[in-house]
Amino acid sequence: MTSGRFSPRAALRRLVVAGGMVLSVGMHRASPQPRRPSLPFGIPASDVPDQRLTLPLDHAERLARARLSLDGLSLGDAFGQQFFRLAPVTLIDARAFPEPPWDWTDDTEMALAITEVLTACGCIERDVLAWRFARRWAAAPDRGYGRGAHHLLQEIYVGGDWREVAAGLFRGEGSLGNGGAMRVAPLGAYFADDPDRIVVEARASAEVTHAHPEGQAGAIAVALGAAHAWRHRAAPNAGKGAALLRFVLERTPAGPTAAGIARAAELPPDATPATAASLLGVGEDVTSMDTVPFSLWCAARHLDDFEEALWTTVSGLGDRDTTCAIVGGIVALAAETTVPARWRAARAPLSVG
Ligand SMILES: [Mg+2]
Secondary structure, three states, X not given: OOEEEOOHHHHHHHHHHHHHHHHHHOOOOOOOOOOOOOOHHHOOHXXXXXXXXXXXXXXXXXXXXXXXXXXXXXXXXXXXXXXXXXXXXXHHHOOOOOOOOEOOOHHHHHHHHHHHHHHXXXXXXXXHXXXXXXXXXXXXXXXXXXXXXXXXXXXXXOOOOHHHHHHHHHHHXXXXXXXXXXXXXXXXXXXXXXXXXXXXXXXXXXXXOOOOHHHHHHHHHHHHHHHHHHHOOOOOOOOHHHHHHHHHHHHOOXXXXXXXXXXXXXXXXXXXXXXXXXXXXXXXXXXXXXXXXXXXXXXXXXXXOHHHHHHHHHOOOOOHHHHHHHHHHHHOOOOOOOOOHHHHHHEOOOXXX
8 A cells, every 4th residue: 555644733634624524423412521631523632643644645535435335334224223113024025115214323323433533544543443432422322332332432431441441341251243343344445455454454443342353353354345345346246246255255364253154155046035044143143253144145145236235134134234234335335336316315314424
């Protein structure tokens, strides 16, 4: 990656610009006050990454595709969330377009934070990201965060060190949940030219909240899937999905998540979504290994059709806002005009930059 060095003053200006994006989409709720001293937009002075503030020369192009992915991710998140209502199977079987507006959830909130950090820093600065996560949680804590996430983000917000808090979750094992995977597709888009860098940056983005290696493996896998979708968006669709799964498996760390993706890759072409869901899991345990394989299978199966990909994904039920967020963040990258305008209009207003 080619990069140029910028001055600290310019760096701060970028952070301020990124903060402006926060204000444009933030929620407005009363929340506990942070104890940290902060720069404008709430970034602690100690977190300004003046040692690593280099941005690639093609930063704007990288951000454009990251935001394309973020758009698809938030659409999937908001779409899937609509099917927690009564009788989702009937609605899905009828392909009943949910009544707008579709509110997004924590998946989108955290993906926005990742995109903001990439905008400001050109890489994942974990301290800055942790603070962004916590600030977004404090501004809108009712976006569907899990209990562990509530605890962790509140601790960070009042001054806790994410390293200690994340490592202490789940009796000291750290979280292996799907939260690292649900928010990471824009990062894969940003670093789409460099798969080895994706592994490093995706792991960094996950470990702020997910200390367990499996929670990080899911993030790596999804980011790689997003990168492959972008890199091959102009290629014929035949065989592209299978190639995506192979590409993901080449660099996803060994473990239950990778094993699940390998099972997904071995499913026959005529496997039904119901079969895939039963064999791979659909996020009912809210873990990486229970969520990422089915999501990647759905994305790989319908890379050329955003709507079909999302209807297929939501038919699995399970953790449907998150499976759909993962798929939306990948498939939005796979073709030039894959996201239907009707869907974008149905989502609650959201600025993705
Ligand atoms: Mg959610």
